[in-house]
Amino acid sequence: AFSIAGGGDTLAAIDQYNIKDKVSYTSTGGGAFLEFLEGKVLPAVAILEERNA
DSSP, rough: OOOOOHHHHHHHHHTTTTTTGGOSEEESOHHHHHHHTTTTOOHHHHHHHHOOO
């Protein structure tokens, strides 16, 4: 199974319980990370996509 985790508090808990090897991907993005996963438009990402088009 593939697992993801994001946010400072979540990552701190992962470190505290020493389970980083059980999580496939971690992000420090927090709320922005969750919004990206939800498919919401992030202004900085939109600008980068426009410049790369």
